[in-house]
Amino acid sequence: MTTSVNDETLREEVRQWLSENWAREIADELESEAPTHYTASPALRSWLGKVFDARWSAPRWPEEWFGRGLSNDQAKIVEREFAKVKAPGTGQDRVNLWANTLLAQGQPGLKEKLVGPLLKSEVNMCLLYSEPGAGSDLAGIRTRADLQGDEYIVNGQKVWTSGATTADYGMLIARTDWDVPKHDGISFFFCPMKQPGVEVRPLRQITDESHFNEVFLSNAVVPAENLLGKPGSGWRVLNTALAYERSVMGETARGSRGGTGLGLGAVTEAQPLIALAREAGRLDEPHLRQQVAQTISYRRLNALNTARAKADLAQGTSSSIMSLGKLAMSRILHEEARLRTEILGAESMLEGEDYPQAVDANFLSLNAYFTSIGGGTDQIQRNIIGERVLGLPKEPEVDKTIAFRDVKTGVGSG
Amino acid sequence: MNTLGSEERDALKDSVRRLMSDASTEAAVRTVMETDTGYDAAVWKTLGEMGVVGLMVDEEHGGSGFGPLELEAVMEEAGAALLCSPLLASGVLAAELLNQLGDEALNERLLPRIATGDCIASVVLTGDSGCWTQQGVAVSAKQDGDSWVLQGRGSYVLHGQNAEVLVVVAKTDDGFAAFEVDPSAPSVTVAPLPTFDRTLRLASVDFDDARAVQVEARQPVWQAVKRTLDLALVALAGQQVGGTQKVLDFTVEYAKARVQFGRNIGSFQAIKHMAADLLLETESAISAARYAASCLAESSEKADEAISLAAFACADAYVKTTADSIQMHGGIAFTWEHPAHLYLRAARSSAQLFGGSNHHRENYLTAMGG
Numbered sequence: 175m176t177t178s179v180n181d182e183t184l185r186e187e188v189r190q191w192l193s194e195n196w197a198r199e200i201a202d203e204l205e206s207e208a209p210t211h212y213t214a215s216p217a218l219r220s221w222l223g224k225v226f227d228a229r230w231s232a233p234r235w236p237e238e239w240f241g242r243g244l245s246n247d248q249a250k251i252v253e254r255e256f257a258k259v260k261a262p263g264t265g266q267d268r269v270n271l272w273a274n275t276l277l278a279q280g281q282p283g284l285k286e287k288l289v290g291p292l293l294k295s296e297v298n299m300c301l302l303y304s305e306p307g308a309g310s311d312l313a314g315i316r317t318r319a320d321l322q323g324d325e326y327i328v329n330g331q332k333v334w335t336s337g338a339t340t341a342d343y344g345m346l347i348a349r350t351d352w353d354v355p356k357h358d359g360i361s362f363f364f365c366p367m368k369q370p371g372v373e374v375r376p377l378r379q380i381t382d383e384s385h386f387n388e389v390f391l392s393n394a395v396v397p398a399e400n401l402l403g404k405p406g407s408g409w410r411v412l413n414t415a416l417a418y419e420r421s422v423m424g425e426t427a428r429g430s431r432g433g434t435g436l437g438l439g440a441v442t443e444a445q446p447l448i449a450l451a452r453e454a455g456r457l458d459e460p461h462l463r464q465q466v467a468q469t470i471s472y473r474r475l476n477a478l479n480t481a482r483a484k485a486d487l488a489q490g491t492s493s494s495i496m497s498l499g500k501l502a503m504s505r506i507l508h509e510e511a512r513l514r515t516e517i518l519g520a521e522s523m524l525e526g527e528d529y530p531q532a533v534d535a536n537f538l539s540l541n542a543y544f545t546s547i548g549g550g551t552d553q554i555q556r557n558i559i560g561e562r563v564l565g566l567p568k569e570p571e572v573d574k575t576i577a578f579r580d581v582k583t584g585v586g587s588g
Numbered sequence: 589m590n591t592l593g594s595e596e597r598d599a600l601k602d603s604v605r606r607l608m609s610d611a612s613t614e615a616a617v618r619t620v621m622e623t624d625t626g627y628d629a630a631v632w633k634t635l636g637e638m639g640v641v642g643l644m645v646d647e648e649h650g651g652s653g654f655g656p657l658e659l660e661a662v663m664e665e666a667g668a669a670l671l672c673s674p675l676l677a678s679g680v681l682a683a684e685l686l687n688q689l690g691d692e693a694l695n696e697r698l699l700p701r702i703a704t705g706d707c708i709a710s711v712v713l714t715g716d717s718g719c720w721t722q723q724g725v726a727v728s729a730k731q732d733g734d735s736w737v738l739q740g741r742g743s744y745v746l747h748g749q750n751a752e753v754l755v756v757v758a759k760t761d762d763g764f765a766a767f768e769v770d771p772s773a774p775s776v777t778v779a780p781l782p783t784f785d786r787t788l789r790l791a792s793v794d795f796d797d798a799r800a801v802q803v804e805a806r807q808p809v810w811q812a813v814k815r816t817l818d819l820a821l822v823a824l825a826g827q828q829v830g831g832t833q834k835v836l837d838f839t840v841e842y843a844k845a846r847v848q849f850g851r852n853i854g855s856f857q858a859i860k861h862m863a864a865d866l867l868l869e870t871e872s873a874i875s876a877a878r879y880a881a882s883c884l885a886e887s888s889e890k891a892d893e894a895i896s897l898a899a900f901a902c903a904d905a906y907v908k909t910t911a912d913s914i915q916m917h918g919g920i921a922f923t924w925e926h927p928a929h930l931y932l933r934a935a936r937s938s939a940q941l942f943g944g945s946n947h948h949r950e951n952y953l954t955a956m957g958g
């Protein structure tokens with residue numbers, strides 16, 4: 175059931191609710207806890223629980239799925255009110271990759287079990303896509319899933335799996351049919367991570383952190399009801415999920431080392447590059463001023479593109495601009511980090527708590543690759559833009575029509 | 589100010605596009621750009637009748653009374669078609685400076701004729717430095733009894749050779765003042781400047797103790813100039829993104845059609861990736877131009893920032909797109925007969941017209957408090 179409500183009443187209701195529930199202390203608590211990238215802190219969970227109970231988590235969704243059946247425009251009213259007080263948790267019907275994928279493609283039982291907890295960040299997730307032999311060419315995966323009774327038995331290896339150590343489920347792609355061409359034999363699952371058949375080995379990253387992992391799947395068990403879409407239609411499910419992930423990566427990125435990526439990080443300075451140059455006493459150097467202005471403009475233009483894309487979507491025209499965001503963000507992050515380094519100069523050779531700006535510049539320089547490689551490299555993004563948006567012809571694909579059994583993948587098999 | 593809803597604005601844009609597809613075809617542009625005046629009088633008349641020339645003139649003076657959003661939209665079409673016309677000179681710069689100065693008697697006399705296109709007016713502001721700043725003004729005015737005399741040289745005057753009236757910004761002992769000048773008067777010498785972009789018309793104007801009538805101003809003259817330049821930058825940004833989009837479109841079409849090594853060149857990543865990067869530049873420039881127009885229409889406090897951003901983002905995107913387009917076409921685009929160089933010329937010149945990108949980046953940073 176969807177009751178219609180007028181804009182003013184709705185706005186008043188959100189404001190009222192926020193004024194009764196959102197307090198500065200919660201904001202402080204959320205910030206001080208510095209949650210990691212992949213799990214929500216207890217304070218955040220408890221806040222998300224309140225948002226959920228009040229049906230603000232996914233206001234566009236129907237009541238059956240914890241929403242209010244609001245139109246896009248009305249949902250934006252809700253989002254705007256939350257944003258005004260910097261409260262997280264609403265608009266998940268747009269940005270929650272996991273819940274959106276599950277709601278669109280999942281079987282009733284699994285949806286019943288997980289959609290709610292996902293909106294409350296009570297379950298942690300990871301992406302089991304990439305393999306040693308299949309990165310950009312994801313359709314070349316060799317992890318297999320074989321149906322036995324009402325369970326799939328999974329064997330293979332995943333790699334670069336961010337957040338796997340804390341995950342309860344992984345969105346998994348595995349091959350269920352080896353006798354059809356590579357894109358046709360893949361299926362998509364919610365794979366339970368806490369089980370003997372799943373072994374997670376952390377990898378040390380260039381940032382000296384350890385967010386991504388190797389995941390070994392040895393007779394791991396996935397209930398058949400955890401299959402999303404139909405057997406063999408995993409490539410399509412994957413592409414919807416990837417599009418989500420990429421559009422989110424085009425709008426947000428992790429700031430400093432302690433940052434959360436959940437859009438909660440304290441943004442104290444509107445233009446950190448100006449502040450940095452001023453602090454370094456270099457804001458009057460003409461060549462730096464040019465670079466600062468140019469670099470700030472990249473972020474600004476991306477925000478304007480995103481706003482225009484959303485306005486287009488609201489009017490019903492599909493937006494090709496959306497697919498540009500991730501490529502834009504990758505330039506933004508690399509250029510901002512490069513400029514920070516240039517402003518700092520020699521100090522960027524130093525590390526440690528006495529040199530927080532050097533730590534930031536160096537961390538950001540390295541972590542920019544998260545966006546330019548993760549979720550599909552810049553080169554793959556350019557292929558996608560060229561082919562799907564501009565309609566340029568694809569490269570000849572030598573392995574598109576042959577049975578996957580006969581396809582070569584990975585390193586040095588040529 | 590009349591602000592149209594987005595559907596009506598699209599309709600206005602469409603009507604201009606239809607006119608362009610008739611009247612400003614590539615063949616027409618090539619003919620008109622080689623004439624002395626550099627515009628087609630019949631097309632100019634039609635633009636006047638459609639209300640396009642008088643877009644920025646208020647209704648009470650016979651214009652359409654529209655604002656920056658409508659102007660930006662129309663200029664996108666003009667830019668896409670490389671329209672050769674005094675629209676920017678007369679309909680934007682001169683009309684807006686007169687609006688801003690607000691000399692009622694003068695406006696009643698001039699604006700209705702500017703709005704129909706019957707009178708072409710232009711603005712003399714910068715000198716040989718080409719800087720559209722206070723320092724760039726190279727004409728000075730001295731009072732002589734009841735009247736004024738002008739001395740010095742204005743340059744880069746848009747369609748100066750076609751103007752019936754010049755509005756001249758000059759330095760006086762008490763700051764800046766504006767003057768109405770008849771270009772055919774003795775002691776005024778208008779000389780066309782040879783232009784790299786042949787769709788553009790520029791002139792120099794020398795004043796050797798030329799008599800001039802002061803224009804009354806209801807706000808400080810430089811403030812009126814600044815507001816006029818804001819609007820001109822929005823118009824130019826619109827023109828630039830129109831051109832950028834058009835060049836990207838025909839370049840992508842060519843990449844789909846041209847075959848080498850047995851396949852379309854657009855399937856080569858070296859070409860495809862250039863095209864993808866150009867799409868990002870183009871869409872970003874469109875966002876910037878439209879955002880600047882909306883900030884100016886709303887007199888937002890972000891207007892300075894938004895206009896400076898659009899000024900360099902749109903200019904740079906246009907230059908990059910046109911330059912890369914030639915590379916992506918290969919030899920065919922090195923021929924005079926191919927349109928790519930017409931756009932490259934327009935892009936390179938428009939990127940200098942009201943100050944270069946470094947100048948606008950500097951203003952952008954200053955506007956953000958840096």
Ligand SMILES: Cc1cc2nc3c(=O)[nH]c(=O)nc-3n(C[C@H](O)[C@H](O)[C@H](O)COP(=O)(O)OP(=O)(O)OC[C@H]3O[C@@H](n4cnc5c(N)ncnc54)[C@H](O)[C@@H]3O)c2cc1C
Pocket residue numbers: 300301302303304308309310311333334335336337386543544547548549550551552553554557857
């Ligand atoms: C920080 C980080 C976090 C990640 N998190 C996850 C995760 O949680 N889950 C997950 O599944 N994966 C994750 N990934 C993996 C990521 O998706 C892959 O690394 C990425 O898709 C590239 O695959 P690859 O590393 O195998 O490189 P390759 O595909 O081998 O690419 C090597 C180079 O070849 C280029 N290349 C390849 N194919 C083409 C082509 N067709 N055209 C042009 N150039 C091409 C690439 O652009 C790249 O420069 C993460 C990666 C990083 C860096």
